[in-house]
Amino acid sequence: MHDARPAPLQLAAPWGGTGWVSDLDGPVHWVDYGGPDPDDGAAGVPVVMVHGLGGSHLNWVGLAPELSRRHHVYAVDQAGFGLTPGTAGTATVQANAQLLARFVREVVGSPVVLVGNSMGGMVSMLLAAAHPELVAGLVLIDPSIPIPRQRPDLAVSATFLVYATPFVGERYLAQMTKRMTDRQRVQGVVNLCFADPGRADPDVVDAGVVLAAHRRGVPGQEAAFLGAARSLMKVLANPRRYHSLMSGIDRPVLLVHGELDRLVPVAAARAVSARNPRWETHFLPEVGHTPQLEVPDQVRATVVPWLEAHDLAPRASTHSP
Known part of the structure; x- marks a missing residue:
């Protein structure tokens, strides 16, 4: 394994994940869910999971254990989030795309399927465009993408306007x-990101509260969050360029x-989806911004067959009963 040390907090342990910290121009926290023995022919392409704005490795506990049956699965905390420290400069989507590229090269060591939610979807696409040799496929779960002209969610729009304003x-x-x-902060995120907050797994919420308490002692976390949010909005402010980047991705996309x-x-x-007809698209009714947390079974039922169909996973028939 790449030189790494055990993480001080093992929040993903109840779901089979082991936290590690690697030095990639600074400490980077990631969770290893393991996978099948690479020598027995049953291993698919490695999977790296990339959380969204304000998220962490905990966003993937409902999906990672199942995928680790056929793939070596990793979940990374981007700079400025989870247990990875960051600054306004290192937490931008562009800087995190470069950090993710380095993680794939130095920790995983082979091309991967990137599974990205929200800002993590944007970061995954930036990586796929800049370093296609590192990416075998993309799973985009409610990614940050240009929004057509329509009546916006006023509360969401107001919040992002505040984020965008210096000092404010x-x-x-x-x-x-x-x-x-x-707990109020974690519940507030659930209320925003779930269509039905009652679907939230209490154990995941509890782990999120422990992480939030830990992060209170981390210096500069607000600056990192705003650096990430403002860089994300800057990409969205140039939709023509972003659409061009998306259409240029020549890997399978779900x-x-x-x-x-x-x-x-x-x-x-x-x-x-209409602009990119080669992509496979699945819409989930009655589901909000984080389907992998709200309806993990539905997401697994969509992702697993897609991985098989694109030869990114071993066929089910290769497994003995």
Whole structure:
């Protein structure tokens, strides 16, 4: 294994993940879910999972264990999130795409299937465009993509306007950190990202609260969050360039999108799907922005056959009963 040390917090342990920290121009936290023995012929292409804005490796605990039956599965905390420290500069989507490229080269050591949610979908596409030799396929789950002109979700729009405004965004996040408990902050994210917050796994929420409490002691986390958010909005502000980048990706792509996503409306996914007819697209009714957390069984039922169909996983028939 690439030189790594055990992570101080092992939050993914209940789901079979082991946390590690590697030095990739600074400490980077990642979770190893293992996989089949690479020598027995039953291993598919390795899978690297990439969380969204404000997310972490915990976003993948509902999906990673199942995929690790046929793939070596990794979940990375991007710079500025989870247990990976970051700054406004290192947490941008462009910087995290380069960090992810280095992770694939130095830790995984072979091309991977990237599974990205929200901002993680954008980072995955930036990597696929810049370093196609590192990417065998893309699974985009409610990725950050250009939004067609329509009536926006006013609460979401107002929040991102605050993030975009210098000084105001910093003050807003500092106030929210002071006023809200860790559990309130985690529940607020669930309420925003789930169509039905009642579907949230209490164990995942509890782990998220532990992580939020740990992050209170991490310096500069608000600056990193805003650096990431502002870089994401900058990419979205040039939709022509972003659409061109997406259409230039020459790897198999699966787009999965919740029809009740408040952050990236389903109309955006339908428009991107129409522009990229080679992509396979699945829409999930009554589901929000994080389907892999809200309806993990439905996401698995979509992703596993797609991986097989594109020769990225061993066929089910290769396994003995």
